[in-house]
Amino acid sequence: MFRPLTWGWKSFLPSATLLSMRSISSVANSSLKLVNKVAVVTGSTNGIGFSIARRLAQDGAHVIISSRKQQNVDQVVDILQREGLSVAGTVCHVGKAEDRERLVATALKHCGGVDFLVCTAGVNPLVGSTLGSSEQVWDKILSVNVKAPALLLSQLLPHMENRGTQEIQGTILIPSSSLLICFPFQPQKLGAYNVSKTALLGLTKTLAVELAPKNIRVNCLVPGLIKTDFSRVVSTEKSFCTKKKKKKHQLNHC
Numbered sequence: 001m002f003r004p005l006t007w008g009w010k011s012f013l014p015s016a017t018l019l020s021m022r023s024i025s026s027v028a029n030s031s032l033k034l035v036n037k038v039a040v041v042t043g044s045t046n047g048i049g050f051s052i053a054r055r056l057a058q059d060g061a062h063v064i065i066s067s068r069k070q071q072n073v074d075q076v077v078d079i080l081q082r083e084g085l086s087v088a089g090t091v092c093h094v095g096k097a098e099d100r101e102r103l104v105a106t107a108l109k110h111c112g113g114v115d116f117l118v119c120t121a122g123v124n125p126l127v128g129s130t131l132g133s134s135e136q137v138w139d140k141i142l143s144v145n146v147k148a149p150a151l152l153l154s155q156l157l158p159h160m161e162n163r164g165t166q167e168i169q170g171t172i173l174i175p176s177s178s179l180l181i182c183f184p185f186q187p188q189k190l191g192a193y194n195v196s197k198t199a200l201l202g203l204t205k206t207l208a209v210e211l212a213p214k215n216i217r218v219n220c221l222v223p224g225l226i227k228t229d230f231s232r233v234v235s236t237e238k239s240f241c242t243k244k245k246k247k248k249h250q251l252n253h254c
């Protein structure tokens with residue numbers, strides 16, 4: 001179910017840190033500078049992904065909305081098209097190869113190529129320790145948070161290259177998390193999730209070097225605590241406030 005953010009994109013920018021190269025806010029200030037650009041945003045029917053998708057479209061980009069449920073995709077596409085924005089959408093569970101293929105095909109069908117890939121889809125199925133995470137939890141977290149951005153990029157890359165004569169051919173944005181920094185003394189609360197988000201720092205650095213010769217830029221966004229469904233557990237789960245409580249908690253949205 002789509003829920004608009006109670007904090008706008010601009011309002012959470014000051015708490016975000018962007019590793020390497022330029023900041024998203026510098027993109028957001030100039031109107032319609034992204035005309036003829038194409039952006040694919042995963043997990044864009046809610047939260048941070050929705051705000052990024054809307055902002056890119058407001059700046060003139062054609063945006064492909066995607067998430068796990070058709071109903072949510074349809075709803076967000078409808079909302080943004082009513083705002084006069086150029087968007088299309090498709091269902092894509094980023095952990096499923098066939099869904100990633102459909103996402104690529106949708107982008108090509110509507111736009112013929114891709115300039116921006118924003119990998120916002122992320123999960124945390126468990127509040128608990130690293131060593132307390134089951135194999136199922138590990139598989140889900142690593143598949144969605146770490147493997148999927150790399151696999152989707154490898155599928156999209158041929159369509160990001162040779163997109164014009166500009167200096168930068170494409171841009172990839174991968175959200176990590178500053179919860180790694182905010183809760184360094186409570187790693188037992190977000191164990192496997194923290195590991196996955198740390199892996200994204202390595203993925204970003206590796207891809208940035210790998211894709212630099214192709215003039216494709218790779219940035220890692222490290223958001224602060226943003227008020228979304230995803231982060232609700234941090235504000236509501238008492239174990240984040242009292243170090244004594246060690247109850248495990250299943251998240252609703254996963």
Ligand SMILES: NC(=O)c1ccc[n+]([C@@H]2O[C@H](COP(=O)([O-])OP(=O)(O)OC[C@H]3O[C@@H](n4cnc5c(N)ncnc54)[C@H](O)[C@@H]3O)[C@@H](O)[C@H]2O)c1
Pocket residue numbers: 042043044045046047048049066067068092093094095119120121122123144175176177178179222223224225226227228229230231253
């Ligand atoms: N909210 C925060 O405070 C915060 C802080 C740091 C990092 N992050 C990261 O930002 C990203 C977005 O978080 P958010 O707070 O906007 O969450 P959110 O729950 O508001 O939105 C996440 C979106 O991703 C979608 N999604 C989930 N699993 C998916 C999958 N397997 N395939 C495709 N789509 C999927 C959901 O349907 C939803 O639309 C996540 O990667 C999260 O780790 C969030």
